[in-house]
Amino acid sequence: MSEPLLYRSTRGGRHAARIDDVIAAGLAPDGGLYVPEALPRLDPADFDAHGSLADTAVTLLRPFFAGNVLSDALPEICREALNFEVPLRPLRHRRGAMMLELFHGPSAAFKDVGARFLAACFRRLRPAGSTPLTILVATSGDTGAAVAAAFHRQPGVRVVILYPDGRVSPRQAHQLGCFGDNVHALRVAGSFDDCQRMVKSALNDEVLQAQVPLSSANSISLGRLLPQMSYYAHSALGWWHHHRTPLSFIVPTGNLGNALACVWVREMGLPIGEIHLACNANMTLCDYFEGDPYSPRPAIPTLANAMDVGAPSNFERLRWTFPHDADLRAELHASSVGDERIVETIVRHAKNHDELFCPHTATAMHVLDGLPDDHAPWAVVATAHPAKFESVLEPLLGFPLEVPPALAAMLEPRATAEPLVAEDELLKGWLRGRVTA
Template sequence: MSDVEPLRYHSTRGAGPAVPISQAIAAGLAPDGGLYVPEALPSIDPGAFDPQGALADTAATLLAPFFAGDPLASELPGICAEAFTFAAPLRALPAHPDTVMLELFHGPTSAFKDFGARFLAACLRRLPRADARPLTILVATSGDTGAAVAAAFHRQPNVRVAILYPDGRVSPRQARQLGCFGDNVMALRVAGRFDDCQRMVKAALNDTALQAQLPLASANSISLGRLLPQMSYYAHAALGWWREHGTPLNFIVPTGNLGNAVAGLWVHEIGLPIGTVRLACNANPTLPDYFAGAAYAPREAIATLANAMDVGAPSNFERLRWTFPDEAALRVQLQAHSVDDATIQQAIARHAREYDEVFCPHTATAIHSLDRLRSEGNNAPWAVVATAHPAKFESVVEPLIGHPLAVPASLAAMLARPAASEPLAPTDDALCDWLLAHG
């Protein structure tokens, strides 16, 4: 154990003791139902990073203060090397000058969730457990999280994964990915919305009687073990741009549950060269309405083409409010733009026709937001965050571009497997009963 004073973590809701990061990662959710946040965000000098370092090196330097004094601190370089085995490249976009795309879909399941899921799995493998019973990882997914977590934990000893997804509200290829693993991974198709899945997972994690019978943990972005590693690709991209151009890089982030966006904002807050962060949302109005000045009002999610962002009650809003406790300052810091399905389709079709660029529906919300900024005369350097490979959404994308999409090899291998899932009612009791029956 290091003699460095450890950074401790407390709940966004203020109840309960502060805990070390190992405990926060193992628990997933704080006992009072809040999300774990550090007592204070550290400050990091951009000069502390190796200019020649790979993404894993950037991650190890970036996250070291968050793990200081914890038993996992000495393991951090190995965790990062194990998790970040694929790139997150910045690629120039021909549509606009000073515009790049941060491609986050080169992992095993072709979505940005691979980074956080693999990091969390690497952490949990290194944490000692007094309980010899299998640990059940609960995951609510609106499309991509579940497959990433399944791939990260597949066949890991003494761990099982239960994935809850809204039946009929993910793409056919996403659904097949979720059900193709088998072994220690179980896919549950919930007769409801993503918000139902998310509520059910939170209720199970907060059920002390259930936890006494069945050890549970979370792998959603409510988990620090998922959110913290997502900071790494923002830091790596921003530092690379800053070294080459001498200016901060601005980001447009497609978002629904706010985890990916909060990761980018935390990189800005710790002192690295990120400029403005803008949120691109689908037709779900919770965040755009709030940033336009309305009171925060969670509501039922609307089904859209950008289904992984179909969230009406974003969990990480609690972390956002903790980061910017002054509501007026938060609304100055962030803007959120809503993009409906027709506009998503137009953006995909136009960029394919004019620039031979193909985007998934989620990335298309950010592309439209960029087009709007440029049309308004904004010439700042922007990075569009590409969250998933378009081949995961062939039923949406291929009719718009007029030709089949090449499928990444790792995705093709998953789609070739048989897939299975079980139906589940959208109630807390239904999940509790299922967990106990399969415990």
Template sequence: MTVALRYHSTRGSSPVATLSEAMAAGLAPDGGLYVPEHLPRLRVADFRQGETLAETATTLLAPFFAGDKLANELPAICAEALTFPTPLHALPQHPNTSVLELFHGPTAAFKDVGARFLAACLRRLRGDDARRLTILVATSGDTGAAVGAAFHRQPGINVVILYPDSRVSPRQAHQLGCFGGNVQALRVQGRFDDCQRMVKAALNDTALQTQSPLSSANSISLGRLLPQMSYYAHAALAWWHQYGEALNLIVPTGNLGNALAAVWVRQMELPIGLIHLACNANTTLPDFFNGNDYTPRQAVATLANAMDVGAPSNFERLRWTFPDPDDLRAQLHVESVDDRTIREVIARHAGEHGEVFCPHTATAVHVLDKLRATGDDLPWAIVATAHPAKFESVVEPLIGRAVDVPTSLAAMLQRPAEAEALDAEDDALREWLLPRADEGSALLPTV
């Protein structure tokens, strides 16, 4: 008999939940993040060589879904969500160096993987539930568009995207407001951390939840985090089969969800070696890993705007994974990269090698360049989190030419876009949501 894996809060004061309950809630009632009772262990032999990404995800996530009402649906969920490639390919100019491209989904960012998976799960969980569910998502640039695309026109679900006004790229802003119908974008007059705080406050508002069920599609949701593990496992397994050694990763990170996914795959004993994290000028994580106390602070605006996070939510899950601070610091190397360096990396690699990176990926490239300068010759994979065309106002002046726009992104840019302004206050979001709490109403006419 299969024993169901249960989930509890990082803060320890909420009832134990099933995976379906945890995904539906998003945030635990005590404000913590859901984590499994333990991380399962898998072997390379558990996976077939040459599997598709969806097949790898099915095997990888099966222990997390064991005993859950969605367990039998997992293969179909993976097949429905993971329909685009996440290729690992060599950089010809750089020996022993690869790029893991995560930007081939509908909105040209890695967030498409988790958003589409969560949408497939929630559609099945809702079944015939007549109540309209509202998905709240705070975004520093890429998450909101991925969630909007994944849930657009999905019956019975509204999506409300909060993003910091003037702190995302023009094309990101257009994506966030181009959906219409059941997807509404709100331009918050503040920082991403304000958006994230407002979403958490709404999710913890019992009275608001009673009037209109709310959930989250940020990386605080297990439905977003778990599928992001799949592309790391897929790449590491392919590397292992080809070379017989572990793959080392350099991951750009802000809210720590993408980085945590890589860490959990390694904790499951799959062949991932060293993990280095690249941050922008927001130094909350680098400061901690350099031996200082963990001290959240207000985010500062940078060229790598999707990583502009001063209080990364998934740090709670990272601490759950490694409760001892010294042990945690030993697990990862974390480095900060400023805007001047981001510009220099983008310009130099385009000029010398013809390689074009988005500002976020450029932070990882810089970490790699420093490693190679010291004589490091280990096999490293740079994680490319977004397509450079999403940041043309930054990239194109540095490389002296236009960046080709992926077909799916070009289609979104042809649509009209609209976003409503909102103060950066918890009560402002509450007051915006309350008049729309009528269970039968969509946000806007369907387009």
């Protein structure tokens, strides 16, 4: 076996863990997020120029799984999880600009990549007969459905989804509550940050963990973050092989997991140029990159609801990657796009270019539209299918949106969700009262 890569907490804990333990735990014992002791370095020549997304993922992730029980199974895990396309296609209105479509998985959002990979790992780490495990998920819209779809009816695992009541789209809410069986949806009277705080509090409660073994499938879980790097590597390498220039990305950004995946691919030595964070009216990141001290704050609701985050968890990992503020601010750009601009971008592109975007993708498109035409090549990251946001788009556009088959299948069953007050101890009590998977 190769020498294993070890992982430590962003908060400096002495405990070093292997990747299988990191995936199983989700959160480090001190409440920090797991990071590798060092990011591996790779070269474009290491990859198959004609390989699939799964092939790219195997080469990219192999160093992270070296010397581990999952290493031999990694090719099978990647083929099992990444069996749908993530096309990079030209945009109609701007020469040299592309769109990376990440919504062709089962739940019609980019979260399918990480959730399916994580579920495939758990199937091998926790075989039938293992102690039942509860996977806690805080979602601002898309994560919960992807995790539910990936783990639905998986033996020995139950999924508990917390989402902010009234702050996700109707179709998102239906997706979260439509599964039943081993999937439970809790609609929390609060914000996504409340949901995230409650999940972290439960994961950090040793007494609760002894009674109800817990893990996470949010982007605080490294097992979900690592596979998200694969689509950045795959699209950037494809562009590199054809053009011999780096591809730059504009990433809709909330909890920072998707953007961090792009950053890490670039830090590993692959040909990614600039990275621009497209945020909504939640200004935590934008203010920081403008030079203010990092200052988390309560989230405010916007049309791009999956990005309604005022305290992005993955900022800890971003700071681990670039410990000095000046270095971090030099590596990334960030822009805020308010609801008025989101609406204008959606309507203008639908009318003038016959292009439909979800509100989150529209934030990135608005950023692209403000960049000089000679500042290329850029890829806008499309994080979710527009049909998930019919309550926003259809009144603006004046016509019904075509629903992809996988999403249509999720909208057929009846959906239910239990109400829950946004208090840490109430979630812990709920979990203790439902110990069986």
